Amino acid sequence: MTRSKATSIRWTQVLAVAAAAIVSIAACGGSTSGGSTANQPPTANMKPLASIGAGEGRLNLIAWEGYTDASWTDPFTQQTGCKVNAKYAGSSDEMVTLMANGGGGQYDMVSASGDADLRLIYAGDVRPMNTALIPDWSNFQPQFKSPSFNTINGVHYGISLQWGPNTLLYDTTKFPTAPTSWSVIYDSKYSGLVTVPDNPIQIADAALYLMKHQSSLKITDPYELTQPQFDAAIALLKQQRPLIKKYWGLASQEISLFQNGDVVVGAAWPYQTSTLKAANAHVNDTIPSEGATGWADTWMLATKAPHPNCAYLWTKYISTPKVQAQQAINYGETPVNSKACTEMDAIQAGSCAQYHADAPASYFNTIKFWKTPIATCDDGSQRCLPYSKWQLGWTSVTA
Amino acid sequence: MAANAVLRPRAPTGWARAQALVWRRPWLRASLLLTPPLAWFLVVYLASLALLLVTAFWRINSFTTAIERVWNLDNFQTLATDATYRTIIARTVGMAALVTITDALLAFPFAYYMARLASRRAQTLLFAAVLLPLWASYIARVYSWILILAHNGVLNWSLLAVHLPAANIGYTNVAMWLVFSYVWLPFMIIPTYAALERIPESLLEAAADLGARRLRSVSDVVVPLALPGLVAGSIFTFSLTLGDYITPILVGGAGSSFIGNVAYSNVGIANNVPFAAALATVPVAIMAVYLLGAKRLGAFEAL
Amino acid sequence: MEGRLARLGLQAWSALVLLFLFFPILLILFYAFNSSNVESWPIAGISVKWFAVTWNDPEVRAALFLSLQAGLTATALALLLGSLAAFGVHRLAFFGRDFVSLLFVLPLALPGIITGMALNAFFNFNGLSLSIWTIVVGHTTFCIVVVYNNVLARLRRTQGSLVEAAMDLGANGWRAFRDVTLPLISTAVVAGAMLAFALSFDEVIVTTFTAGAQNTLPLWIFGAIRFGQRLPEVNVVVSFVILVTIVPVVIAARLTGGEGVARMQAGGRN
Numbered sequence: 014m015t016r017s018k019a020t021s022i023r024w025t026q027v028l029a030v031a032a033a034a035i036v037s038i039a040a041c042g043g044s045t046s047g048g049s050t051a052n053q054p055p056t057a058n059m060k061p062l063a064s065i066g067a068g069e070g071r072l073n074l075i076a077w078e079g080y081t082d083a084s085w086t087d088p089f090t091q092q093t094g095c096k097v098n099a100k101y102a103g104s105s106d107e108m109v110t111l112m113a114n115g116g117g118g119q120y121d122m123v124s125a126s127g128d129a130d131l132r133l134i135y136a137g138d139v140r141p142m143n144t145a146l147i148p149d150w151s152n153f154q155p156q157f158k159s160p161s162f163n164t165i166n167g168v169h170y171g172i173s174l175q176w177g178p179n180t181l182l183y184d185t186t187k188f189p190t191a192p193t194s195w196s197v198i199y200d201s202k203y204s205g206l207v208t209v210p211d212n213p214i215q216i217a218d219a220a221l222y223l224m225k226h227q228s229s230l231k232i233t234d235p236y237e238l239t240q241p242q243f244d245a246a247i248a249l250l251k252q253q254r255p256l257i258k259k260y261w262g263l264a265s266q267e268i269s270l271f272q273n274g275d276v277v278v279g280a281a282w283p284y285q286t287s288t289l290k291a292a293n294a295h296v297n298d299t300i301p302s303e304g305a306t307g308w309a310d311t312w313m314l315a316t317k318a319p320h321p322n323c324a325y326l327w328t329k330y331i332s333t334p335k336v337q338a339q340q341a342i343n344y345g346e347t348p349v350n351s352k353a354c355t356e357m358d359a360i361q362a363g364s365c366a367q368y369h370a371d372a373p374a375s376y377f378n379t380i381k382f383w384k385t386p387i388a389t390c391d392d393g394s395q396r397c398l399p400y401s402k403w404q405l406g407w408t409s410v411t412a
Numbered sequence: 413m414a415a416n417a418v419l420r421p422r423a424p425t426g427w428a429r430a431q432a433l434v435w436r437r438p439w440l441r442a443s444l445l446l447t448p449p450l451a452w453f454l455v456v457y458l459a460s461l462a463l464l465l466v467t468a469f470w471r472i473n474s475f476t477t478a479i480e481r482v483w484n485l486d487n488f489q490t491l492a493t494d495a496t497y498r499t500i501i502a503r504t505v506g507m508a509a510l511v512t513i514t515d516a517l518l519a520f521p522f523a524y525y526m527a528r529l530a531s532r533r534a535q536t537l538l539f540a541a542v543l544l545p546l547w548a549s550y551i552a553r554v555y556s557w558i559l560i561l562a563h564n565g566v567l568n569w570s571l572l573a574v575h576l577p578a579a580n581i582g583y584t585n586v587a588m589w590l591v592f593s594y595v596w597l598p599f600m601i602i603p604t605y606a607a608l609e610r611i612p613e614s615l616l617e618a619a620a621d622l623g624a625r626r627l628r629s630v631s632d633v634v635v636p637l638a639l640p641g642l643v644a645g646s647i648f649t650f651s652l653t654l655g656d657y658i659t660p661i662l663v664g665g666a667g668s669s670f671i672g673n674v675a676y677s678n679v680g681i682a683n684n685v686p687f688a689a690a691l692a693t694v695p696v697a698i699m700a701v702y703l704l705g706a707k708r709l710g711a712f713e714a715l
Numbered sequence: 716m717e718g719r720l721a722r723l724g725l726q727a728w729s730a731l732v733l734l735f736l737f738f739p740i741l742l743i744l745f746y747a748f749n750s751s752n753v754e755s756w757p758i759a760g761i762s763v764k765w766f767a768v769t770w771n772d773p774e775v776r777a778a779l780f781l782s783l784q785a786g787l788t789a790t791a792l793a794l795l796l797g798s799l800a801a802f803g804v805h806r807l808a809f810f811g812r813d814f815v816s817l818l819f820v821l822p823l824a825l826p827g828i829i830t831g832m833a834l835n836a837f838f839n840f841n842g843l844s845l846s847i848w849t850i851v852v853g854h855t856t857f858c859i860v861v862v863y864n865n866v867l868a869r870l871r872r873t874q875g876s877l878v879e880a881a882m883d884l885g886a887n888g889w890r891a892f893r894d895v896t897l898p899l900i901s902t903a904v905v906a907g908a909m910l911a912f913a914l915s916f917d918e919v920i921v922t923t924f925t926a927g928a929q930n931t932l933p934l935w936i937f938g939a940i941r942f943g944q945r946l947p948e949v950n951v952v953v954s955f956v957i958l959v960t961i962v963p964v965v966i967a968a969r970l971t972g973g974e975g976v977a978r979m980q981a982g983g984r985n
Contacts, residue, residue, distance in 0.1 A: 098929075098930070100930075266662075269558060269754070270583075272755045275564075443803075467836055525729045540961075544964050545740060552950070553739050594739065655829060672828050679924070685836060
């Protein structure tokens with residue numbers, strides 16, 4: 014807690030910039046915030062590695078389920094001698110907590126999503142990275158080279174990885190054609206047959222739905238909700254609760270729920286779809302007309318990473334077109350490396366187009382990327398509800 | 413050194429004298445022996461508990477989640493006023509009580525059979541059978557119930573095979589009740605068996621001689637003597653259910669959060685340790701009352 | 716003195732309880748042979764491939780090794796501290812005795828999540844980085860009581876006069892301990908050590924809060940379950956552990972007879 018105290022002091026100084034930076038993601042997803050150097054993140058002046066040295070033989074990662082599949086970690090270990098040790102986290106919050114726990118020093122890297130990145134950067138838990146050491150960085154899609162969620166004042170706090178939508182997963186025996194609206198997960202017809210993630214950020218999914226179906230609420234951004242908008246989203250979720258068989262916390266739970274016929278429809282990650290399909294389950298997924306929430310992930314380097322060379326070797330490896338393609342197909346997401354397209358089609362014909370790796374810009378705009386809700390709304394007012402209120406609201410729905 | 417000791421047989425005298433000194437003064441002996449374990453508990457365990465209690469009166473910065481050492485009662489106020497937490501606490505305590513009663517009912521006849529009717533050999537084997545599940549991963553044992561209770565699981569498959577309607581108890585509180593009763597059952601059987609085994613045969617014979625019928629001798633003689641064992645077991649089944657969060661995560665449905673889940677998600681996910689610490693005072697208070705009651709019933713002798 | 720009917724009823728009840736205890740475990744053994752890595756009933760197909768996969772999985776080996784290491788260290792520490800405490804308290808009817816007993820039983824009687832959170836806060840507060848040693852500290856804390864209870868119970872039952880007799884015959888305190896007390900309590904010590912190790916080996920909750928990047932076997936199992944693609948490996952590992960422990964558990968049950976093992980009850984912690 015000595016450490017916490019220190020960071021809290023730093024925080025009082027950087028809070029405003031952090032808030033501005035987070036808002037800027039919402040605004041356009043492109044512009045970098047122009048904070049003054051006095052309000053730099055705590056690690057801004059740390060010199061990134063100039064060259065990659067010999068691997069330390071080990072690499073401790075905090076990752077989403079499915080991000081450290083043996084099909085690409087084993088070759089990596091063979092090539093570099095770095096043994097990969099992965100700890101899976103089920104939410105961005107969990108990643109942030111794991112990285113902060115014990116003052117850091119346990120983990121080397123985290124595959125953080127946009128809603129965790131700035132929290133990690135401004136808490137000083139991650140450090141600048143040298144893009145010159147990642148040859149494939151120059152091949153990244155332009156919007157992922159220096160996105161505002163991992164690059165501040167031109168300093169890169171991580172290397173973009175993959176991105177994708179949260180999808181609607183359904184049982185094809187119950188839905189011969191794909192549902193076109195998220196309304197199916199709020200429909201009492203499927204009472205006791207629905208599953209959604211056990212995660213406060215799920216409130217944004219309800220808000221996204223209300224954005225299209227209750228225009229009087231005037232929701233413009235599902236992550237920026239004023240009290241009446243928030244209350245409407247919570248009311249919708251409370252109304253949904255009797256329909257829920259289980260709020261899933263682990264990806265494998267949703268897989269098991271669909272496989273065993275306990276549910277017929279639910280909110281999911283593409284990972285569940287690909288695993289279920291591989292097991293010949295009757296499922297498919299879709300992005301309904303309302304659009305979807307989603308994520309853009311970044312490999313970030315821990316400030317006290319015990320194995321920085323292995324971390325760079327890993328980032329370099331995971332950015333290559335072939336591994337990018339492997340992960341994209343395995344998980345069902347879109348690679349940031351523009352050269353991954355041909356590799357994807359080589360592994361599975363048509364997969365490049367299927368996952369939009371060829372034309373990302375228009376697809377990119379249909380996804381509302383995860384970010385941390387804060388009190389400051391886009392218009393600069395303080396009427397929005399911060400994430401701590403989201404957590405309390407979510408507990409009141411699910412408990 | 414060893415050679416020296418042989419050459420100078422009188423050398424250990426001082427040591428022997430010290431030994432005798434310590435031996436003759438039980439207080440000295442006790443304090444010498446007790447210092448290391450008590451120091452361990454004081455420095456590690458009690459200090460940790462005290463710190464946790466103090467943390468409950470702090471708060472976190474709502475944006476950065478860094479702990480701010482500002483004294484306040486907000487956490488306790490939230491606990492007291494928010495109906496959500498009352499529901500969760502009531503659910504947890506209710507389940508712990510139900511599981512404890514279920515396990516006592518399951519365990520008593522089994523332990524009775526083990527202690528008083530089974531042959532020596534069978535006794536050993538039954539005992540090993542009760543201990544063995546403790547070695548099979550607790551998480552894996554809980555997980556296997558998902559396969560049993562799922563919609564297309566073993567249970568419904570068997571029911572359908574004999575033309576019975578499907579039982580849809582997967583991911584419900586009923587499922588949690590079953591699984592909790594299952595995983596903690598050995599902890600109830602073992603102390604109950606130990607208590608039953610200690611009842612002298614002569615006592616039962618005396619009861620029979622005095623004309624007590626079988627059932628009465630069981631209810632009047634055996635049950636009171638086995639009670640400390642049952643209560644000792646109940647401490648474990650109750651406390652283990654009270655603090656668990658893995659069973660609700662794996663087999664619970666919507667609305668299955670326990671105190672443990674809220675505490676765990678506040679520490680491991682939301683990084684709100686102060687609130688989790690405030691919530692933790694609830695099971696601590698409940699167990700304090702429980703332990704006092706258990707002590708009155710003589711359960712500590714049976715521990 | 717029980718009637719035939721009552722006897723039959725008790726027998727049937729016991730059989731049902733055994734079935735209840737072992738059916739899920741049999742299911743785990745059965746699913747170790749599942750050919751698919753998504754578990755559903757009935758089984759997709761029979762395969763032994765997961766045994767080879769598990770055997771060659773370095774993560775499983777590392778986790779098993781860490782669990783053994785942490786378990787053995789914690790057991791050794793608990794043996795030392797628990798026995799010292801039992802000898803210290805034994806034959807002393809002082810007022811603090813109840814306090815000591817209550818103190819030692821607290822980590823088992825309070826929910827594990829309390830112990831885990833408290834230790835986690837303590838380590839963070841002191842700036843101690845989480846490692847195998849923080850795991851060992853946590854495990855030792857709740858294992859001490861098991862050894863303490865076993866040894867104390869045996870000491871209460873052994874005749875203090877035997878030790879006095881030995882000393883009257885000229886044995887010094889150490890010799891009396893080595894030649895008289897130690898043989899009398901040895902099975903209780905073995906029973907306590909076995910249970911302490913068992914508790915440590917399968918502990919999840921306290922470990923979750925005291926482990927850093929390293930995985931003990933139960934933490935690996937939880938990770939594998941949440942990941943979902945390695946469920947068959949979990950079944951193989953659990954089957955392996957059960958098969959390996961059957962013999963020692965039966966031997967311990969026999970060795971310590973009714974009494975010694977019966978005192979192993981204090982095994983509360985998962």
